[in-house]
Amino acid sequence: MHRPFFFSLNFGRPRAPSCSRRPFSPTAFQAGCHALSLMRSSQQRRIGKVMDQVLYSTPDNPAPENRTEGFFETHDGHQLRYAVFRSSGQIAKGTVVILHGRNEYIEKYFETIRDLTAKGLWVATFDMRGQGGSPRLLKSRNHGHIRRFVDYERDLDTFLEKVVLPDTRLPFYLLAHSTGGLIALSAAPYLTTRIDRMVLSAPFIGLTGQSASPRVIRALAGTLTALGLGFLPLTSKLKEPNFSDNPLTSDEHRFERNVAMMKTHPELTLGPPTARWLIEAFRTMDRVTSPNHLFSITIPTIVIAPTRDGVVPYTAQERLSRYFRAGQLVPINGARHEIFQERDIYRAAALAAFHAFIPGSDAEENQDVAALGT
Numbered sequence: 001m002h003r004p005f006f007f008s009l010n011f012g013r014p015r016a017p018s019c020s021r022r023p024f025s026p027t028a029f030q031a032g033c034h035a036l037s038l039m040r041s042s043q044q045r046r047i048g049k050v051m052d053q054v055l056y057s058t059p060d061n062p063a064p065e066n067r068t069e070g071f072f073e074t075h076d077g078h079q080l081r082y083a084v085f086r087s088s089g090q091i092a093k094g095t096v097v098i099l100h101g102r103n104e105y106i107e108k109y110f111e112t113i114r115d116l117t118a119k120g121l122w123v124a125t126f127d128m129r130g131q132g133g134s135p136r137l138l139k140s141r142n143h144g145h146i147r148r149f150v151d152y153e154r155d156l157d158t159f160l161e162k163v164v165l166p167d168t169r170l171p172f173y174l175l176a177h178s179t180g181g182l183i184a185l186s187a188a189p190y191l192t193t194r195i196d197r198m199v200l201s202a203p204f205i206g207l208t209g210q211s212a213s214p215r216v217i218r219a220l221a222g223t224l225t226a227l228g229l230g231f232l233p234l235t236s237k238l239k240e241p242n243f244s245d246n247p248l249t250s251d252e253h254r255f256e257r258n259v260a261m262m263k264t265h266p267e268l269t270l271g272p273p274t275a276r277w278l279i280e281a282f283r284t285m286d287r288v289t290s291p292n293h294l295f296s297i298t299i300p301t302i303v304i305a306p307t308r309d310g311v312v313p314y315t316a317q318e319r320l321s322r323y324f325r326a327g328q329l330v331p332i333n334g335a336r337h338e339i340f341q342e343r344d345i346y347r348a349a350a351l352a353a354f355h356a357f358i359p360g361s362d363a364e365e366n367q368d369v370a371a372l373g374t
Contacts, residue, residue: 054133055083056107056265060257063107064114072162074129074155081106081133082126082163087117092169094358097195098125099156099180101204101338102144103270105132107261111254112340115351121173121358124164128180129155131270142271143233149280153187160194173358177201177340178312181303182281185288188297198301199354200327201339202309205285206316209247214282221278230276247310249336251343258341289316291323301327302357304350306335306342 054069066086071079083106086092096116098109105127113123127134129152130145137145146152164172174195176184181203184191188198207214217234224232241262243255262269273281287293301324305317314331321329330353332339335346342350 054081058260058264061107061110061261064110064117068167072159074158078129078135080126080129080155082159084163084167085113085117085123087120087122089120092122093120094171094173095122095124095164095168096173096175097164098123099174099176099183100128101178101180102273103131105268107268108258119355122168124168126159128152132268138231144270144273144277145231146277146280149186149284152183156183156187171196174198176203178204182284182288186284188299192298195299197358198299199304199357200301201304201350202306202312202337203303203317204281204312205289205320206313208313209310217278218282221275224275225279231274233272233274235272247336248338249341251341254341289320294323295325297324297326299326302330302353303327304330304332304339304353306337306339307331307333308335309337311337
């Protein structure tokens, strides 16, 4: 069945106490307000602007509690939306940094965030530049665009420096899906001293399921970019989401939950990627899948690979594992592209693989990683 040309890959801070509410004591009042002023100015410098409402909920997708949210400033002045979610335990087992796929946003991971914090882990995540609740890079808010793929990596580095390192708990782990997985693979050689382990979910290292071949898509995207038209998409609009033929998940409830969020808050969603975005992604795929690059990655990694992935070829993920000495392939038989939006049987297998791999994260309960999804 033919699909539209390159469809979407993946379909306020708490207020500080007011000084005016304290019992009046001139000395305490002056000292307390001075300390509060210093704290606010320090946070403002570190994370940039703060808004009253940052995250959005729907009745079927409530935001997890015990969180901090806001915006942090990138190296080139963009304000990216982020959130940190804390576990209820007194001792954190570490922090999971989640990198999203294309056209994803923090709210889509609320369920997974609750799963992780219930196991004693903290979670830190942000909306990548140009998507979700972060500013768009073109006047047309509908187009997914990037000038240079390395900007994604620099944003991750800034997030680690400004938010994760000062505000969360060691050790740090990376959970990256689809395009987030491509970013993680690209940045991995420079993350060795910061990230202890990586879990990649269907990393975007290939393309399938389109009405044109990847070679044709790449040629068209390259031509437009060379002509100075890289800001244009290869198609004017995307197909309306329809569960019956979607390549992302076989779970109708989670599919409809995501559609409801998109309809309630369409400002979080994107249309098709631009030619420049595509050509940057293809070039990054070439680089990260080369044996030399894979040999340079020393962070222990597992690649959770859905065998019925309709976006990234499963065979491409198999090939990746052959040269990835620090990586291990964990196939999830029968699952589609968005494994953490899948049916419980597949989702549970992916979470079991995650917890078996992450030190101190219920590893004793999930020993048989090789048998997952069988």
